[in-house]
Amino acid sequence: MDGLMQRRSLALPPVFHRAEQIFAHKTMVTVRPDGVRSVTIAAWAQRVRRLATVLDQLGLDTGARVGTFAWNTQEHVELYFAAPCSGRILHTVNVRLFTEQIQYVIEHASDEALFVEKSLLPIVWPLRNELPRVRHWVVIDDGSDVEIPTDERVHDYDQLLARAAPFEGRFEVDDENSAAAICYTSGTTGNPKGVVYSHRSILLHSMLNLMADHIGLSERDTVLPVVPLFHVNAWGLPYASVMAGATLVLPGSRTDPESILDLVERQRVTVTAGVPTVWNNAVPHLSRFDLSSLRIVVSGGAAVPVVLSEAWRVQAGVPITQAWGMTETSPMASFGSLRSHHDDLDTESLSMVRASQGQVLPLIDLRLVDTDSGAEVPWDGTSVGELQASGPWVASGYLGDGEGGDSFTEDGWLRTGDIAGIDSYGYIRLVDRSKDLVKSGGEWISSVDLENHIMAHPAVLEAAVIAKPDEKWSERPVACVVLHADELITGDDILNHLADRVAKWWLPDEVHFLDEIPKTSTGKFSKKTLRERFYPSDVNTPQR
Known part of the structure; x- marks a missing residue:
């Protein structure tokens, strides 16, 4: 016997409509080059409705992929809702990927339109001839002095919204399992992989962020996502903040x-x-x-x-x-x-x-x-x-x-x-x-634990531990260390600091002092880059 409940789709439109109706007085704040701009949810929602009409006018059918190349801004959050609520699929492109990877993910996702902040145009516009599927390039004016190309495929975001009538009525997504958004992995060991989020998964994840033993978002909160909107839906915070009625503060590119x-x-x-x-x-x-x-x-x-x-x-x-x-x-x-x-x-x-x-x-x-x-x-x-x-x-x-x-x-x-x-x-x-564990003499050494102990030294700002090949022990740990400004210590100082904290066989064989530890596109330590730098002959060995 089935339960006698209404079969309403777990999708994003009800989140949007509830915010538009009962949180119209709340605000969304964005940092711009010319200062901080605040907009009410009522005004933001009208722009979302206009944007949905714009997507129609651009000829983007249901299921079309809508790419974004942008920082954390009000316009980006407008796209967060307008695309999936109108039946399209949002694809947030990581602006920190290598050029080849940016080209790959846009082409692989089959993006038909790309919404780009003007300051980021120099990164992606040179790829236009390699992206034949992108029929529309919509430029979001962020106040930069970058020149907008004269091309029939290029449109001004605000001009499009100004000419469009707001979408009337309620957005409808009947199938909660239909795709709502795509995000690619960081691609540290090959091409990035596309993860496709459904309306149902995003809605459930957003409700999770409102739980008391989790973040516990409420209408009284003011939320600042420093994590980029192009990275895993900014950990769900934009959707969850709109759901809760929390004030959303967006830092733009100033992080x-x-x-x-x-x-x-x-x-x-x-x-x-x-x-x-x-x-x-x-x-x-x-x-x-x-x-x-x-x-x-x-x-x-x-x-x-x-x-x-x-x-x-x-x-x-x-x-x-x-x-x-x-x-x-x-x-x-x-x-x-x-x-x-x-x-x-x-x-x-x-x-x-x-x-x-x-x-x-x-x-x-x-x-x-x-x-x-x-x-x-x-x-x-x-x-x-x-x-x-x-x-x-x-x-x-x-x-x-x-x-x-x-x-x-x-x-x-x-x-x-x-x-x-x-x-x-x-x-x-x-x-x-x-892939980052160090296996020495048949025993595992945790690079994470060793890094934590090294970073407990007051002179150390950052530390990353990698494995180096060793004929006797198979692998041995090597520490890459960044010091605080004006600090000067030696490798022996690091080893002495570790002496009573870890087993003797955990002590690094080498300590390299660096100006900076390389980072991935999502801000993690790029140990692959470190291995390529110090042990280039070993980087292509099979991963465990």
């Missing part, structure tokens, strides 16, 4: 630490999110700003060192809360807020809990699998295995790639590539990426 902290102070931001590099670079400036409005600072994309989270707790009054996930998990799969069983822990123990990747989220299933035997590993807090995931906002394959090859198991679980342990409360502790 340097001082600009971000100034925004937090001036806009009284309560919730912000970004990768560890952002929060690490902000530490020297924390004391100069009033950050008392913050209730949560979320970090994801890489492990957060204890010393970094504690620096924020001591200086800003709020520790960094870790979340774990990936492009294929939309991205949230776990969250590091504290639970009642942590109430009696001391400060040091609490800091170690925050150093974990948090508790598995409702509706997400995780399992640990032994990489050798394939047997499932127990959640006992000490055993480790490959972390695999399943759930309603977890990908089942890649765009144009069938079943996704080795990334998915025979029974449909996502192989994350992370090696982890999970305790009996469901708290995840990442040991390493499988």
Whole structure:
């Protein structure tokens, strides 16, 4: 017997209509080159309706891919809703990819229109002859002095909106499983892979962000996504903020630490999110700003060192809360807020809990699998295995790639590539990426743990650990270290610092001091680049 409930689609149009109706008075703030601009949700919603008409006028049929090449702005959030609510598919292109990868993802996604901020035109317009599927180039004027090309395919965003009548009535998406958005992985080991999000997955993930033991977004919040809108739907924050009626603050292209902290102070931001590099670079400036409005600072994309989270707790009054996930998990799969069983822990123990990747989220299933035997590993807090995931906002394959090859198991679980342990409360502790573990003398060394210990040295700003080939031990760890300005220490100082923190055989064979650790397009340490730099003959060896 079926339940007697209405069969309404779990899709984005109801989120838009609710915000338009009951949160019309709330605001969306964007940082522009000429200052900060604020718009009401009522005015924003009218622009979304006009944009939907523009997509019709451009001849973009249902299911057409609409590409964006833009920072975190009001216009980008307009596209976040206008495209999927009108039946098209939003494709947010990572502006930090290599030129060849940008060309690849736009062509692979079959984008028919590309909405580009004017300041970013010099990156992508030279590729126009290599992108025959892109019929329309719509330029969003961000105040830069870049010249707009004279070409019949090029349109001005605001002029198109001004000439278009608003879409009338309610948007309808009948099939909740239809595609709403596409985001590509960072492509560190080959071409980026397209992950296709459904209306249902985005809606469920947005509701997750409103849960009390998660971010707990509410109408009273002011949300600043530092994570780019081109990266995994900005971790779902734009959709969730509109759903909750929270004020959305968008930094544009100004994501340097001082600009971000100034925004937090001036806009009284309560919730912000970004990768560890952002929060690490902000530490020297924390004391100069009033950050008392913050209730949560979320970090994801890489492990957060204890010393970094504690620096924020001591200086800003709020520790960094870790979340774990990936492009294929939309991205949230776990969250590091504290639970009642942590109430009696001391400060040091609490800091170690925050150093974990948090508790598995409702509706997400995780399992640990032994990489050798394939047997499932127990959640006992000490055993480790490959972390695999399943759930309603977890990908089942890649765009144009069938079943996704080795990334998915025979029974449909996502192989994350992370090696982890999970305790009996469901708290995840990442040991390493499988490809970044150092196997020395048959034993595993966690590059993440070793990096955390190195970054506990007061002179160290950043540290990345890679493996070097070794005839006797197979592999040995090597530390790449960036120091704080005006600090001067030696490799021996690093080794002495580690001596009573790790096993002797964990000590790095080499310590290289760098001006900067290379980053991927999403702000993570690019260990592949480091391996190519120091051990070029070993970069093509098969990955574990």
